[in-house]
Amino acid sequence: MADFRKLVIAALAAGILSGLLLSVLQYYLTQPLILAAEQFEAPATGSEHEWQPENGWQRFAFTMLFNGLSGFGFALLLSAAMYWHGTGGYWRGLLWGSAGYLVFFAAPSLGLPPELPGTDSAALLSRQAWWLFTAASTVAGLYGLLLSKNHGLQIAGGMLAAAPHLIGAPHPEIAQALAPEALQQRFVVMSAFSNALFWLSLGALAGFSMTKLKL
Template sequence: MADFRKLVAVSLLTGLLGGLLLSVLQHYQTLPLILAAEQFETPSAEHVHDWQPMDGWQRNGFTLLFNGLTGFGFALLIGAAMYWRDQHGYLHGLGWGLAGYLVFFVAPSLGLPPELPGTDSAELHSRQAWWLFTAAATAMGLFGLVLTKQRGLQIGGACLLALPHLVGAPHPEVAHALAPEELQHHFVVLTSINNAFFWLALGALSGRLLSKVKF
């Protein structure tokens, strides 16, 4: 139980710092693109009653809260993995951060890239199901391919990495976006960079802080 409390404390600090970093990056890089894309939207009756945080402290506050909680959850996964493998130090942490980036961002984004407001998407539940399936398959695939030495598990891992993309992500029959294609492309690139910094920071901080804690 003492080890668990230490792990939670390290993950909480790591997640809050990682969430703060991501929030700052989003504020200066991707938020301007989102605000620009929102200018292409026209209000419709079905969205009049939808609540949204106001620009300024509300939007920034909710972004920071969400990123901090997300960072805590992901940092807890990284910390648990390093504890399970009896690893510590920022180099091992960077490796686990890279793995998290591949599992939770890169692989799902190959089928469902980040979207700006005003972009038509497939039904929400189907996208969520494919995202979860892709993350799970990628995690198991990397485990079989990288963390085992058995040829059969390595082959199975490679198959799992490819499986979600062979199945294909759900998309609307007719794709349509209000924002210009150049703006959308810029958003995808910056979101990918921001998430890379976020995940590598989570990994490095987890590894560094875990090396300072005695389990």
């Protein structure tokens, strides 16, 4: 029970700090691109939108809250994985953070890259199902490829990791976007960069906190 409390503390510290880092990165790198894309979207939509945070401190506060909560959840997963595997520390945390980036961002983004407002997408349920399938397959695939010495499991891991991409992500029959393609491409690059720093800091801070708490 004492170790569980320490895991929660380590995850909370790593999640809050990494969530704050991601919020700052998004504020300077991706939010301006979103606001620019919304300018293309506004003339094309005549209906009123539901309530949403205003640009400025309100939007940043909600972003920071969401990123902090998400960071805590992901940090708890990483901390539990490191604890179960019997490894901690800064450098081990970086490796686990890199794995988290592959599982939760890089692999799903190969089929469903980050999108700006005004971009046509497939049905939400089908995209969510493919994202979950991809994340789960990538977890199982990385385990077979990197953490198993059994050749059969390694082959199965590679097949599992590739399966979602062989099946293909759901997309609309005719893909259209209101924002220019250059803006969309820059958004994808900045999102990938921001999330990479988020996951690396999340893993490193979780591993470092676990060492300090003697886990």
